[in-house]
Amino acid sequence: MMIDDRTVQRTLADGGFYTGRIDGLYGDASRGATRNALIARGHAIAPWIDPRCRIALEQTIMAEAGIETGPIDGLAGPQTRIALERWQDRSRAVEPAPVNVAHQPDLFPRQKDVRAFYGAPGEHQTVLDLPFAMRLAWDTDTIIRRFSIHEKAHDSAARAFARIRDHYGEEKLRALGLDLFGGCLNVRRMRGGKAMSMHSWGIAIDFDPAHNALRWGRDRARMARPAYARFLDIWEEEGWISLGRERNFDWMHVQAARL
Known part of the structure; x- marks a missing residue:
């Protein structure tokens, strides 16, 4: 660590x-x-x-x-x-960061302002149709082709998924485990905290949680490897952030909210 x-x-x-x-x-x-x-x-x-x-x-x-x-x-x-x-x-716990995070593009609000920007947890949802088939991370025999996401995060996520498909191709996506869907909308509190999770608004997406566990750093998380760099780059270019890159934990997680 x-x-x-x-x-x-x-x-x-x-x-x-x-x-x-x-x-x-x-x-x-x-x-x-x-x-x-x-x-x-x-x-x-x-x-x-x-x-x-x-x-x-x-x-x-x-x-x-x-x-x-x-x-x-x-x-x-x-x-x-x-x-x-x-x-x-x-x-x-998402306390104020001791260093500036000005490099994060301001397309989306900071976590403390998500309610004002996105509304109440669980509301304003729409369906995102995926450009490639994904597998449920906890039941890999189940294929998903769409999921619920906040309407304000929909378009950027749709572009990210399309760009990811074009860059990797479906065969490589599967080989890297980038087709393992760990969830998006889930109204709950952050693990170990009182604040609501970004998943509560459908503005966070998890990928391949079995190989990118919450407390793992870059020494263990698969998403920290070079083969995954472009995947995270694409999300960042669409205004999302990677908690793995920003805080070196929860590498499975990208979100449409700044720290």
Whole structure:
């Protein structure tokens, strides 16, 4: 479990240390920016290798968000692991993010404003006809060709599904498990929280939950692999966000609401 690469890049960019694209790819530019950010904060990192610097930056991000991490030493000890769990719990509860999310296009509202934009949970639904057959994730012998979605999210989702079909083709979609439908409309509260789930408005879609479990990070979730990058790109280009890319958990989930 670790803080996702996009959050790290945004933090570095906010501090003026990173000028590249916020793409979730922690490469040489991100590593160099991490070292510069730590040096600027007065840490003697000369003997530290890059993985230790990355941990130290994550400790810094959490500490600056008010989460106790212990010393900023780049060592993933018990206190740092506890802090990471608190970070993930805070993100999952959708508390205000400690970094800006301005890169998210404003086609859809923030989560706190969904009721004003979409209306009451469960209302204003319409049917989305799929351009390819999907299987129910919990009963793969059952084929679905349509599902209920909020009318304001319908057109963008329809375009996304069509573009995904054109990019991958139905055979590859099935091989990657991108045809495994994990649900859309479901009026309920967020797991472990009091706020209503984005599914309550039919503005969130889950894919292949068995291979992208709620608490899995990019080290385990199948959706985090390179073969799935274009799938998530397409949703983002239509104004939706991936919780996996934004918060490194719940990789199965895309939603038409910003954080």
